[in-house]
Amino acid sequence: MSLTALERLDRRWIFLAVGLLVLGPLLRPLGLPLGTSAPVRQFHDTIAGIPDGSLVLVSCDFDPGGKPELVPMTKTALRQLWEKRCRLVITCLWVGGPGLVGETLESVADEFRAKGRPLEYGKDYVYLGFKAGYEAVMVLMGKGIAGAYPQDQRGNLVSTLPLMRNVRDYSSFVLLVSISAGYPGTKEWVQQVNLRFGLPMVSGCTAVSAPEYYPYLQSGQLSGLLGGMAGAAEYEKIRGEKGTATQGMDAQSLAHAFIALCIVAGNLVQWRKRRAAQS
Amino acid sequence: MKRELPLFLTAVIGLFMLLSFFVPHHLASVPANYLQQCAVIVVAFGYVLGGANALRVNLEGVAKRQLDWPYKLVLVVALVATVVVGLVDGRRWQDAGTTSMFLYNQLYSPMQATMFALLAFFIASAAFRAFRVRTVEAGLLAAAALIVMLGRVPVGDAITGWLPEPVRMSALQEWIMNVPQNAAKRAILMGAAMGVMATGLRVILGIERSYLGGTD
C-alpha cells in the first residue's frame, strides 16, 4: 500500500483490521508466552500473606462495560481467598453492577461446591449489594457496616447473618480488595478508607485507570495492583489458571501491535507530506 | 433572600463539613454524619428525579412529534417496561430466570459492553490520524506510548526477548510507569487538588455565585 493511499485511507479499513486481529486469536489462540510483573506479584503475595480464615472486604465497583478486564481478576481473587478459607463481605457501589457481581460471585462459589467444598451464604460470604451515595457510603461503613447496609442484596437483615455478627466496621477486616472500573473506585477507597481507617488494600482496575494508581502503589497505600486484562492474565499465570484473561491476551497483543503500526504509519504519511511540501 | 439564603447555607454547611474533618468531637461529628447520611438519601432520590425528568422531556417530544420522535417513544416504552419488570420481580430480581435478569443479561450487559468495545476501534483510528510527531515532546510521547503498549503484552517481550532483561520491553515499560509517569501523574494530581480547593473555597465563600442564576 503506497503512502498516498495510506493518506487517504478510510478509517473503516482500520476498524475492519482491528476487528479481524481481535477475533482471530480468540478463535485460534496463538499461545504467546506471558510474564509476571511486580505489582501483580505483590497483589498475589498480599492475599497469600493474610491469615487463613480472615475476614476480607471485597468491593466490586464495575458494570458490564468493565466485564472483560475485571471479571477474570475478580474470579481469580475470589478463588484465592476462598482457598484460604477467608470469609468475604462483598459490596458494589456501581448502580449497573449488582447483577454482574452477583453472577460472578455465584459462579465461583458453584465451582467450589462442585469440588465438594460447600460454601454457605451467610456464613462463608455475604453479598451486601449496591448502595447509592459514592464516598458517603464508604464513610458510613466506617461507622458501622450494618448501619450502612441494614439489608443485604437478597433482602436478609444483615444482623441475622452469622458472618455479619463478627463484622462491625473496617477494623473487623484484615484486607480490602477493590476491583474498580472508575468512579467510585480504588482512588476513593484509598482516600476515604485506607487513609482514614488504615485498612490495607489491594486493587484490580481497568488498564486505563492503572497509571493513576501507581503513586499509591509506590507510597504503600496499595499493596498490589492488577492493571487491566494484562494484569488479570498475569495473576492467572501466577495462580496456574487459564481463564478468559489469558485467552484474551493474544488478541490484545495483536491489537496493541496494530495500534503501534498505526502510529508509525501515520507519521510516515506526515513525513512524506512534509517532504513533498518542502520540495 | 433568594440569593442570600443559598449563599449563607452554602457557607455554613461547607465550613462545618471542613471543620468536621479536623474536629472529632461529637458536637462536630454527629451533625456531620447526619449530613452525610442525608447526602446518601438525596443522591438516591436523584434517580427518581432523573427518571421523572426523562419521561417528561421525551413524552413531550412524542406528543409534539419532534424530530426523531419514534426513538423517544422507544426510550419511554423501555423505561416504563424496565421499571414495571423490576417492581414485579421485587427483591428477588437477581434470581435465575427472572425477567429482570433476562433484560440485564440479554440487553443491558451486551449494549454496555458493545459501546465500551468501540473504544478499541477508535483508539486505532485516533492513533493513525492524530498521533503525529511534530515536536521533540511529541516524539518522546510517541516513543513512550510504543514502549508501554508493546511492553504490557507478550508481543513486547517476544520482540525483545533476545535483549538483556533490564532493557526488554516489559522492563522498560515498568520503569516508564514507575518513574516519569508517576512523577508527572503526582504533579498533575497535586495541581488538580489545589484547583479543587480553590474552587471549593470560592463556592463556600460565595465568591463564585453564578450557579444561583440572575445577574452578578
Place this chain on the structure above:
Amino acid sequence: MTTDGGRPRSRVPTLLVLLTRGRALAAVAVLAASAAFAAPAAGAPAPPSPPAAGPAAPAPPAGLTYEDVPDDDGRAVRLRWRRSPDDTAGSALVEGYVLERGTSPVGPWTIVDTVAAGTLERVDQDIRRATPYFYRIAAYGPGGLTPALANAGPAIGRESWFRAPLASVLAFLAVFFLLVLFFMSMAQSGRKPFVRRLPGIDAIEEAIGRATEMGRPVLYVPGIQDIDDVQTVAGLIILESVARLTARYETPIRVPVAYPIPFTIAQEMVKSGYLNAGRPEAYDPDCVTFVSPEQFAYVAKLGGIMLRDRPAAHIFMGSFYAESLLLAETGFSTGAIQVAGTANVHQLPFFVVACDYTLIGEELYAASAYLSGEARLVGGLKGADMLKLLVIGVIVVGCALESFGIHGLSRWMETN
C-alpha cells in the same frame, strides 16, 4: 492500669461471704459472672462451648492494658494483652481470645469480640464516651475456655477537640486560605496579578466565533458526573461564560446533561449568561436537555447530536471517563473544532490526541477566572500558584532532610 498475673482465683470464698451476709442476689450475680459463657452483646459472637473430654484448657493471657484512642470522638478504647503461654507457633491449644466488657468490676459482662490466636490488640469502638468500662480477656481452645484472671479498668473514652495528626494539613490549608484572600484583596484594590494566557481558553472564543460564521450551534458538555464532583462545578461555571459569548454572537448552544441536579444548575447558568450578555429574550430553555446518568447511553445521545445537528464547535469541560475518546473521535469525524478540559488524568491522553486544544488538570479550575476576567477570581488563581511554590519548596527541603536522615518534617506531615 494492669492486672495481676497467675492462675484464676477461686470464687468460692466470695460466694460464701455474699451468702452469709444475706446477699443472695449478689451471689447469684457472681455465679453468673463466673459462668463459662457471658451473655453476648447484641450482634456479638457466642463463645465456644467446652468439649466433654480432650486436651486441657489453655493457660489464660495476662497483662491486659487499656488506653484511650487519641484524636477521636471518645468512643474507642485500645486494649492490649500478653499472649497465653500456650499460644505458640504450632500449638493447637489456643484457638483465640474472648474479650469481654462490663460497666463494673464484677460485671455483668458482655462479649466484645473473639479474636484469633496470636492477636494481641483490639480496639473496642462500641463504647459510650466518658463512661467507665472494665475489661477482661480469656483464652479458648479445643480444651475449653479459661476464665479471665482479673479485669482491667476503668477505661474511659475521651473525645478530642482536634485530630493532631492533621495539624500539617490544617497548616497548609490555613496558608492557602491566607494566600488566596491576600491576592484576592490585592486584585480588588486594583493590582490585578499577571497570569499567562492558556491557548485552550483562548480557543473557546475562537471556537464559538467559528460556529457563528458557519451558522451552526455550539455543543457544550459539562462532564458526565454529578454535582458532587468539583469538576462538574467547574464545568458549569465555565458554561456561564460560554453562554455569555454565544448570547453575544447570537449562536445557538446545546447543553446535554447527565444528571438531574447539574441539569437544573446548567439551565440557571445558561440563563445567567444570556442575562449578563444583555440578551435575556434570546434564551431558549430547551437548549439544556437532560439525557441519562448511564454513561454509554449519554455518549450515544451525544454522538447522535454530533452526527445529526453537526455543531461546529464542541466544548468538553468536566469529568470524563471511558467515553472521552468516543466523543472526541466522533466529534472529529464531523469536522468540528474541539476544546476539552478535564482533571481526570487517565482521559487526558485521549483528549490531547483527538482534540484541538486541551486544558490539563487545574487549568480546568482556572478557566472560569480566565474567562470572566474578574479580579477576585484571578487573584485567587495567584494564591493557588503561591501555594504550589510553597509545596515545591517543602518537597525539595523534605527530600534533602530525608536524604540526611532527618525525619522530623516527614513525620510531622504523616496523617495517620
